[in-house]
Every structure is written in C-alpha cells, then in structure tokens.
Amino acid sequence: MKLRFLSIVAAAALVAACESAPENTGAASGGGVSAPPPARTAPAGIVKGSKEDFIANVGDRVFYDLDKSSLRADAKATLDKQAAWLKTYQNYSFTVEGHADERGTREYNLALGERRANSVREYLIANGVAASRIKVVSYGKERPVALGSNEAAWSQNRRGVTVLN
Amino acid sequence: MSRIRLLAAVAVTLILGLASYPSPTHAEVRIDITNGQMRPLPIAIPDFIGAGGQENQVGRDIARVVSADLERSGLFKPIDPRAFIQTAASLQIQPRFPDWKAINAEALVQGKTEIGPDGRIRVEFRLWDVMSEAYMTGWTLSSSPADWRRLSHKVADAIYKRVTGEDGYFDTQIVYVAESGPKNDRKKRLAIMDQDGENHRFLTEGGELVLTPRFSPSAREITYLSYFKGVPRVYIFNLDTGRREALGNFPGMTFAPRFSPDGNKVIFSMAEDGNTEIYEMNLLTRSKTRLTNNPAIDTAPSYAPDGAQIVFESDRGGGQQLYVMGAGGGGANRISFGDGRYATPVWSPRGDLIAFTKQKGGRFFIGVMRPDGSGERLLAEGFLVEGPTWAPNGRVLAFWRDSPSDERGRGQSVRLYTIDLTGVNERVMLTPVDGSDPAWSPLIP
Numbered sequence: 001m002k003l004r005f006l007s008i009v010a011a012a013a014l015v016a017a018c019e020s021a022p023e024n025t026g027a028a029s030g031g032g033v034s035a036p037p038p039a040r041t042a043p044a045g046i047v048k049g050s051k052e053d054f055i056a057n058v059g060d061r062v063f064y065d066l067d068k069s070s071l072r073a074d075a076k077a078t079l080d081k082q083a084a085w086l087k088t089y090q091n092y093s094f095t096v097e098g099h100a101d102e103r104g105t106r107e108y109n110l111a112l113g114e115r116r117a118n119s120v121r122e123y124l125i126a127n128g129v130a131a132s133r134i135k136v137v138s139y140g141k142e143r144p145v146a147l148g149s150n151e152a153a154w155s156q157n158r159r160g161v162t163v164l165n
Numbered sequence: 166m167s168r169i170r171l172l173a174a175v176a177v178t179l180i181l182g183l184a185s186y187p188s189p190t191h192a193e194v195r196i197d198i199t200n201g202q203m204r205p206l207p208i209a210i211p212d213f214i215g216a217g218g219q220e221n222q223v224g225r226d227i228a229r230v231v232s233a234d235l236e237r238s239g240l241f242k243p244i245d246p247r248a249f250i251q252t253a254a255s256l257q258i259q260p261r262f263p264d265w266k267a268i269n270a271e272a273l274v275q276g277k278t279e280i281g282p283d284g285r286i287r288v289e290f291r292l293w294d295v296m297s298e299a300y301m302t303g304w305t306l307s308s309s310p311a312d313w314r315r316l317s318h319k320v321a322d323a324i325y326k327r328v329t330g331e332d333g334y335f336d337t338q339i340v341y342v343a344e345s346g347p348k349n350d351r352k353k354r355l356a357i358m359d360q361d362g363e364n365h366r367f368l369t370e371g372g373e374l375v376l377t378p379r380f381s382p383s384a385r386e387i388t389y390l391s392y393f394k395g396v397p398r399v400y401i402f403n404l405d406t407g408r409r410e411a412l413g414n415f416p417g418m419t420f421a422p423r424f425s426p427d428g429n430k431v432i433f434s435m436a437e438d439g440n441t442e443i444y445e446m447n448l449l450t451r452s453k454t455r456l457t458n459n460p461a462i463d464t465a466p467s468y469a470p471d472g473a474q475i476v477f478e479s480d481r482g483g484g485q486q487l488y489v490m491g492a493g494g495g496g497a498n499r500i501s502f503g504d505g506r507y508a509t510p511v512w513s514p515r516g517d518l519i520a521f522t523k524q525k526g527g528r529f530f531i532g533v534m535r536p537d538g539s540g541e542r543l544l545a546e547g548f549l550v551e552g553p554t555w556a557p558n559g560r561v562l563a564f565w566r567d568s569p570s571d572e573r574g575r576g577q578s579v580r581l582y583t584i585d586l587t588g589v590n591e592r593v594m595l596t597p598v599d600g601s602d603p604a605w606s607p608l609i610p
Contacts, residue, residue, distance in 0.1 A: 067484075069439070102567070105508035105522050105551055106376060106602070107421040108478065108485055110390075110397070111434065111441040111462040114418060118439025137397065138418060138436065142374055147348045149548070149569030149576075 049089045051164045058085045062120060064158040067104070069115035071123060075160075079120060082162055083127035095135040096120045097161045101154035102141045113138030120160040195328065205242035206328060207269050208235060209295075211253040212246075213276030213288065223286055223313060224278040230317035231274065233361060234335040235324060237583075238561070239590030244270055265295045272301070272328065276320070285309060288316045292324050302327040314363060315609070322608075334556035335360060338606040339563065340378040340387050341581060343367060344599040348574035355389060355402070360556075360605070362595040368402060377552075377602050378402075381424045384606040388412070388422040388431055399433050412446055413453065419444075421464045426472045432456075434464040443477055443494075456494030467511045467519075468492065469536070476500070476510040476519050476536070487521060489536060500538030509552055512536070514607075515559035518586075522551045522564075531564045533586065544588040554605045560586050563594065565601040 046052045054060060059082070062075035071079065086092065098117030100109035117136035125131050146153035210232045213224030235241035250264040256275050265273050276290040291303035302323055308316050315336055322333025343356040355375050358365040368387075369375055374397075378389035387402040391409075399412040399419040412419060417437035424431055431446045443457045443466045457463040461481035468475055476489050482499060485506040490497035501507040505525030512519050516536075523530040523543065531545040531553050549567040556562070563583045570577035581594040581603045594600070 102549065103524075103527075105465075105485075105524075107434070107465045108462065108480075108508055110418070110420050111436055111464050114436040114441060115439045115462070122439075136439075137395065139374075142351070142353075142376070144349055146572070147570055147574035148572040153572065 054082075054085060054089075054162075054164055058082055060163070061159045061161040063155060064116055064160070066101075066154075066158065067112070069098075069112065069119045071119050076123065079123045080127065083124050083129050086124065086129045086133070092164045093133045093135070094162055094164045095137055096124075097143075097163055098136065098138040099143060099157055099159045099161070100141045101157040102144065102149065103154060104141060106140060109140035110138050113140045116158075116160045120162065124162075195330075203240060205240055206271055207244055208241050208272040208274065208324075209244045209249060209265055209268070209270035210235075210246075210274045211249055211256055211276075213278045213290070214253045214257060215278040215280065220278045220280050223280065224276065227278065227288065227313065227317040227320065228274075228276065230314055230361070231276075231321045231324070234318060234321035237361070237592060238325065239585055239592075240325070240329060241272075244268060260293055260295075260298075262293075262295055262298045270295050272324070274320075274324065280310075281307070286313050286316060288320065290320050290323070292327055314359060318359070318361075331560055332558040332608070334558045334561060334605075334608070336609050337557060338380075338384065338609065339581070339594065339603050340368075340380060340606070341565075341596070341600045341603040342375060342378065343596065344579050344601060345371075348570060348577050355387070356596070356600070357387075357404070358596070360594075365597060368404075377421065379423050379604045380606045382426060382428040382607055384609055386424075386428075387604075388424060388433075390420045390422065399431065401431070413451065415453075421466065423467055425468050426470050432466045432468065432475065434466070443475070445492075454494070456490070457497075458494075465509050469512045470514055470516045474536075476512055478508045478510060485524075487519065487534075487538070500534070500536065501541075502538060503541055511553055511555060513555050513559040514557050517559070520553035520555065520562055522553065531562065531584070533562075542588065544584050544586070545582070545591060550582075552602055554603050556583075556605050557607045562586065563603040563605055565603060567601070 046056055059078045062078050096117040098113030100112045117138055121134050121136050144157045146156035210228050212228045214221050215224055232243040236243050248268045250267060251261045260273055273293040273295050274290060279287040285307050287307040289305040292301040294301050306316055318336035321335040325333040337360045338357055339360055340357045343354045344351055346352040352371040353375050354371040355368040355378055357368055374392040376390040378387045380387055385404050389400055390397060391400045397418045397420060399422040400409050402409050412431055415435055417435050419433050419435045422431050422433040429448055433444055434441050435444050440460055441462045441464050442455055443463045445454045445456055459481055461479050463477055463479045466475050466477040473492055474489055475492055476487060478485050479488050485508050486499055487501040487507045487510045488497040488499050505523050507521050507523050509522040510519050518533045519536055520533050523532050529547055529550045530543045531550050532541055532543040534541040547566050548569050550564055553562045553564045561583055563581060565581050568578045579599040579601050581596060581600045582591055583594060584591045
C-alpha cells in the first residue's frame with residue numbers, strides 16, 4: 001500500500017495567488033457616468049439634478065415587507081418620483097441594489113435581493129425609464145444599513161436602492 | 166508545486182501485527198457512535214519518542230495533536246499524562262498493561278518517531294486494547310517535516326476508525342469566510358485551515374465580497390461567490406496554482422455553487438430578470454445546462470454522493486422548502502413538510518441524510534432528514550444558525566452561528582461550530598477572526 005498526497009499549498013503559491021488577479025469577466029461598472037446638468041442652486045444648497053438632489057428630494061430607496069418583493073403603495077409613490085426625475089435627467093445610468101434583512105439564509109437572500117431589485121427595475125421601465133440605463137445587483141443580507149437585530153432595523157434593511165452612476 | 170509523498174511503510178506492519186499479537190478481532194474496545202449518550206473512551210496517549218531531543222520533541226507534538234483530535238470528537242477521553250505509571254521509554258519495549266489498567270485506560274497508544282538524514286519524519290504507532298492486552302491496529306508512515314501535523318491527524322484517524330468502525334475525519338481542512346470590521350461594512354476573506362484550526366491562512370485579501378466557498382472532491386479547488394469588480398459571479402480557486410477564474414460569462418448573477426461528486430461539474434444558481442434557476446456547468450465541455458424552469462427561487466443545490474440526484478431549495482410552493490430532482494433536472498419531489506422554512510440542503514457524503522437550515526418561530530435550526538424527508542431531527546438552535554457542512558465521514562457537521570447586535574452593531578459574533586450527528590458535543594472552531602460559511606474538505610488525498 002502506498003499513500004500519496006499533494007502538498008499543502010506553499011506560502012509562495014499563496015502570495016502568488018494574492019497577486020494574480022482573476023481575469024476580468026464583466027464590466028466593472030455601467031459606464032455612462034455623467035456630470036450633472038448645469039446647476040441651479042436649490043434653497044438647501046443642493047444642486048438640482050445632482051445625486052444629492054435625487055437622494056434628498058426624490059428618495060433613493062424603497063422598502064419591502066418580510067420575504068416579499070412586491071412593491072408597496074409607498075414604494076410605488078417613491079418610484080413614480082424616481083421615474084419622473086430620471087426622465088428629466090437622462091444622463092444618468094444607475095444600478096438598483098436589492099437587499100434583504102438578516103433573518104434569512106444567505107443564498108435565498110441573494111435570490112430575494114435580486115427579485116427586489118428587479119421589481120424596481122420593472123416598475124421604472126414601465127414608467128418610461130430606458131432599460132438600457134439600468135443595472136441590478138443583489139447583496140442579499142450582506143450590506144445592512146441599520147445594525148440592530150430587531151424589526152425596526154430589519155424593515156430598513158429590506159430595501160431596493162437606486163444608485164446613480 | 167512541490168509534491169510530497171507520504172511513504173506508507175506498509176501494510177506489512179498490519180500483517181506483522183496480526184502475526185505477532187493477539188488478534189484484533191478479540192478486542193473489546195469499541196465505541197458505538199450511533200447512540201448519542203456514549204461514554205467517552207479513556208485512552209492513554211503518551212509522548213511518541215525517538216532517540217534524541219528533536220525526535221522526542223516531534224513525538225511530544227504529535228501526541229498532543231492526536232490527543233486533541235480525539236478529545237474534540239467527544240468520543241475519547243485522553244487521560245492526563247501526569248497519571249501515567251509506565252514511562253514512554255519503557256513502553257517502547259513492551260506495554261505493561263497492569264500499569265495502564267491501574268489508571269483506568271481502556272486504550273493505549275504506543276508511538277515512535279525517527280528523523281531521517283534527509284529530515285523526513287517517520288512515525289510508527291500501535292493501538293492497544295488494555296483490558297484484553299490485545300493489539301488493535303498500527304502502521305508506519307513518513308512525511309516531510311512540514312507535514313508532521315498530517316501524520317498526527319492520520320494517527321488519530323486510524324485510532325478513530327479502529328475503535329468506532331467509521332472512517333476518521335481529522336486529516337481534513339476547512340475553508341470558510343473570515344469576517345472582520347463593522348456590521349455595515351464587513352470585510353470578508355476566504356480562509357483555509359486544518360480542521361483543528363492550525364495552518365490557517367487567508368486566500369483572498371478582502372478587497373471584494375466573497376461568500377459560500379466549497380471544496381472540489383480533490384480538495385485542491387474551491388468554488389465560491391465573489392463580487393470581484395462589483396459583479397457577483399461564481400469562481401473557481403485552484404489551491405495549487407493560486408489561480409482564480411470565473412466559471413463562465415453569464416448574463417445574470419451566478420451564486421450557490423457546488424462541485425459534483427466526480428468533480429467534473431459545478432452546479433449553481435443564476436438569477437436573470439429577478440428569477441433564480443439552477444444550472445449545471447460541465448467543466449470538461451464548458452457547456453451549461455438549465456435544470457429548473459419556473460418563476461420561483463430555485464437555489465442551494467447539492468448533489469447526492471452518487472451524483473444521480475440533486476437536493477435544492479425552492480419557494481415554488483409558497484415558502485422555502487426542500488426538493489429532490491434527478492441530476493438531469495425535470496420533475497422534483499418536495500421532501501420537507503414540517504412547520505417553518507427549510508434551506509441550504511446538503512447531502513451527506515454517506516448518502517443517508519440531508520442536512521439543512523430551518524427557520525421557525527423566529528429561531529434558526531440545523532437539522533437532518535432522510536432523503537425521502539422522513540426522520541427529521543434538529544441538532545442545533547439559535548438566533549441564527551446556518552449553513553451546515555458534513556465532515557467526510559458523515560458523522561459530524563460544521564455550521565455557523567451569528568448573535569444579535571444592538572443598534573450600533575455591538576454584540577455581533579459570528580463563529581464556526583461543529584456538532585455530532587447525534588446532536589451532542591457542540592464545539593466552537595477556533596478561528597483568528599469571526600467566521601461563517603464553513604465547508605469541510607474530503608479526507609485529504
């Protein structure tokens with residue numbers, strides 16, 4: 001009987017591993033990043049048509065009920081405003097991020113986040129925003145914004161966020 | 166890559182053993198590990214000794230690793246060496262069984278170390294049944310000095326196997342996701358270590374989010390999810406070369422990967438336009454096959470050890486439940502019918518059970534059921550327990566536990582655990598930082 005085994009990876013290989021970046025297999029970001037249109041200063045000091053304007057005056061996110069990806073009435077109201085703004089400021093491409101709370105398993109939450117991001121995407125497209133401007137990405141439960149382990153936090157983390165490029 | 170040979174100095178040892186000592190078949194020492202209330206077997210593991218200082222040092226280290234492996238299994242109770250009567254040196258000549266009976270040892274390990282002129286370590290060990298004064302098993306192996314821990318784990322595996330009748334699982338590794346930083350900006354790195362936490366090293370730097378690593382059957386490759394450049398995709402990491410490559414170029418997010426038992430395929434999920442389906446990628450032909458087709462979330466696939474069936478989770482019936490389908494896809498049978506939601510199914514390497522994560526009443530559980538859905542048993546419970554993975558002998562599971570945090574994220578602790586299939590002997594796995602998503606390797610070839 002003869003046993004053989006491959007060596008544990010040598011430290012050298014590990015270093016090599018860390019230095020050999022993988023092949024880039026996808027677009028790094030949705031190009032089309034654009035400067036905001038010419039400025040007009042709003043009372044709050046926020047430039048109309050800027051990213052800050054979108055976040056402060058439109059609302060960049062919508063929230064979901066537990067384990068749901070359907071859009072609530074408040075979410076649709078926000079997305080109506082998003083659609084109007086995005087049609088006004090045509091230069092932006094954007095990514096819709098789908099997120100879940102921590103009360104689900106990792107892989108299911110990735111799929112759920114994907115569903116949520118697509119619910120936003122589809123609503124915006126139905127309201128006249130060009131599909132070519134939209135990318136989606138799911139983070140599952142990996143990127144909470146509220147840190148508590150309670151429903152108040154979880155309801156903030158079950159979200160779809162429109163991130164302008 | 167250097168390739169190290171472990172020279173088995175023969176099955177001859179075993180044959181000689183049978184000739185020279187009372188037959189192992191008369192041994193009384195035996196642990197029935199199917200019963201959760203087993204009594205740990207008192208075992209004496211004196212230092213392995215050699216002719217000189219360095220050989221003795223290695224021998225002490227080996228005995229310590231063997232002892233820790235066996236103790237952690239919950240099936241053995243190593244006796245404090247300070248109680249030993251017969252010296253290790255004297256033991257080399259002949260075990261004096263009354264000395265070992267006097268301290269209630271039921272099994273005794275006799276070990277010898279030698280360091281050759283080329284630096285290689287040679288280990289010889291014998292396992293004795295103290296009560297019947299019978300030889301049970303033994304062998305001689307050698308390795309490079311760097312692999313002395315593997316020699317030790319192989320000794321522990323041999324003892325475990327001889328006493329329990331089941332294969333050991335100590336000469337194995339764990340790959341997992343090492344976590345650090347605040348809860349809303351968690352840095353996640355792939356890390357790999359021996360199953361006892363030693364030889365720990367990071368495989369990625371933390372620049373991109375990584376999740377759900379799983380070993381190939383050779384234990385030389387790891388498939389995992391990486392957000393490299395912001396795009397979530399399945400990758401394969403080769404431990405020998407350090408190369409990472411994407412499984413393929415797909416239109417949607419790919420995730421939840423696992424190798425097939427023959428290593429020729431990776432099964433995974435792809436989400437497209439919000440709908441998640443299960444696909445298989447043939448690594449030899451690079452062809453992709455879709456295995457599910459419905460508007461539900463179908464994910465977390467895992468092959469049966471014979472490769473003929475796949476268990477996965479789906480919410481096609483409303484909530485997350487477990488389903489089994491043929492490896493070619495098509496019709497699937499639901500197997501989970503209890504209250505609550507069922508997720509992350511993983512088929513045991515023995516084929517007899519499927520481990521899963523269950524959510525019910527605001528709690529999480531790790532459980533097992535038979536592949537037909539019968540015989541459900543819950544093994545571990547918590548605020549969040551998730552992601553079971555099987556030790557290669559199908560007797561022990563690892564998983565991870567997360568604790569609740571306050572509004573500022575304080576109190577969170579994410580740790581790896583192991584538990585016996587019978588639901589006893591839960592132990593934390595020591596990792597330098599927090600850890601999640603463990604995957605247990607096969608026995609290292």
